[in-house]
Amino acid sequence: MNIPAEFDEIRPYAPEELPQVYEELIADPAFQKVATGIMPVPFETIAQEMRSCTSNLEFQKKFFYNMIKQLLSKHSKGLTEDYSALDKSICHTFISNHRDIVMDPGILCVSMIDAGFSNTTEIAIGDNLFAYPWIKKLVRIVKAFIVKRGLTGRTQLQALNTMSRYIHFAITQKHENVWIAQRQGRAKDSNDATQESILKMLSIGGEGSIVEKLSEINIVPLSLSYEYDPCDYLKARELQLRRDNPDFHKTPGEDVLSMRTGIFGYKGHIHFQAAPCINKEIQELAIQYPKKTDFFPALAKLMDKHIYSCYHIFPSNYIALDWIEGSQHFKDKYTANDKLEFEQYIYKQLTKIELPNKDESFLLELLLKMYANPLINYLSVQE
Structure with missing residues (x-):
């Protein structure tokens, strides 16, 4: 051609x-x-x-x-x-x-x-x-x-x-x-x-x-x-860095780390x-x-x-939104074991974030929003 x-x-x-x-x-x-x-x-x-x-x-x-x-x-x-x-x-x-x-x-x-x-x-x-x-x-x-x-x-x-x-x-x-x-x-x-x-x-x-x-x-x-x-904690870390420093720019090495983390x-x-x-x-x-x-x-x-x-929509999405809202609105969408596994996962991801001025409450909210937002958007277009 x-x-x-x-x-x-x-x-x-x-x-x-x-x-x-x-x-x-x-x-x-x-x-x-x-x-x-x-x-x-x-x-x-x-x-x-x-x-x-x-x-x-x-x-x-x-x-x-x-x-x-x-x-x-x-x-x-x-x-x-x-x-x-x-x-x-x-x-x-x-x-x-x-x-x-x-x-x-x-x-x-x-x-x-x-x-x-x-x-x-x-x-x-x-x-x-x-x-x-x-x-x-x-x-x-x-x-x-x-x-x-x-x-x-x-x-x-x-x-x-x-x-x-x-x-x-x-x-x-x-x-x-x-x-x-x-x-x-x-x-x-x-x-x-x-x-x-x-x-x-x-x-x-x-x-x-x-x-x-x-x-x-x-x-x-x-x-x-x-x-x-798998890149959720890297994304949360970047969002805090951007919050704290408006001039923040990623290095090429950070994209390589994201690629490797996403793959494996x-x-x-x-x-x-x-x-x-x-x-x-x-x-x-x-x-x-x-x-x-x-x-x-x-x-x-x-x-x-x-x-x-x-x-x-996965159980993790329902659990995250309930967690953010402090409710049990979607409790019929997941089991107690689903909730325990997701909570353990989120706290594990939180510990992976390395920052000198780590804002744990802010980062936890970011991680939860990553899983809640797809559900929020999905619900917004239901007839």
């Missing part, structure tokens, strides 16, 4: 580029160390298997499918998914809440294979996560396209335009699915809200009216539900669920809200409604 050169800096590697990239990774000692740490086989075996993959999808299936499955078997109670609302013969743009840097898109691809999709998805990933050169190469092999962070002014606008055009190209010309988070970065308190800027960016590419542009990429709201978030931390049960494609609702909203200043806020609210309604 002839891919326009304007996408070269951000797109996934094309199949013909893979052999050279494989050799670059195979020769990288840092990649060798990580690969053998995750896959308990000789590196020569890994290298041989890499060289045998002739496409990005084949690499995903051969390496990442089994790797993610093994991680889930060790660090979760299992994965369920529901894509019954979708026509699998059509390529979609999945817009979801965002919990985990690596596992969200990784599990999404696995769940799509398990659900019988013929293809996985291309993944939007921020360049702030490329702490090491091998990470950038590896993610572009597994069908990630790069979101350029830290830009301002004209360069930022140009980058957004290019990314939007690429997403439309990926859907309509490459016939790939696309995944992008509903906001920049993870919602640290699990209070998920779709940023209008994401939707506006998607409306740049393509041809015709805003409705036609958005409709051609077949937007699907997607809900990612984790019983436990315990997640409990995991459920991914897709709402129906919203093309028809987009058309209805455009009639109801003809002005762009009204249309995009309404579209963001629609996205949130679908994402909230598709949450899988």
Whole structure:
């Protein structure tokens, strides 16, 4: 396929580029160390298997499918998914809440294979996560396209335009699915809200009216539900640091720690669920809200409604909200043992937070809100 050169800096590697990239990774000692740490086989075996993959999808299936499955078997109670609302013969743009840097898109691809999709998805990933050169190469092999962070002014606008055009190209010309988070970065308190800027960016590419542009990429709201978030204590720590220091900025090492914790931390049960494609609702909203200043806020609210309604609610969510409110309103949703286990888990996570001026009451409230907010949002959209 002839891919326009304007996408070269951000797109996934094309199949013909893979052999050279494989050799670059195979020769990288840092990649060798990580690969053998995750896959308990000789590196020569890994290298041989890499060289045998002739496409990005084949690499995903051969390496990442089994790797993610093994991680889930060790660090979760299992994965369920529901894509019954979708026509699998059509390529979609999945817009979801965002919990985990690596596992969200990784599990999404696995769940799509398990659900019988013929293809996985291309993944939007921020360049702030490329702490090491091998990470950038590896993610572009597994069908990630790069979101350029830290830009301002004209360069930022140009980058957004290019990314939007690429997403439309990926859907309509490459016939790939696309995944992008509903906001920049993870919602640290699990209070998920779709940023209008994401939707506006998607409306740049393509041809015709805003409705036609958005409709051609077949937007699907997607809900990612984790019983436990292994990065919860890291997120709470960051929120206190931001409270205490408005100029706080994360270091690259902190993102690497979050990636490692998310990959190897315990997640409990995991459920991914897709709402129906919203093309028809987009058309209805455009009639109801003809002005762009009204249309995009309404579209963001629609996205949130679908994402909230598709949450899988766990006992931990009910316990957290009862704990915050000092009530037993949802006591029929969990057992005494569920409550004891969750309380022990929260206090254990609290002890992991290392800060010189540790505000335990503030941090405890943050941890509880991370588990209560999905339930609060879910209840807010029930008829």
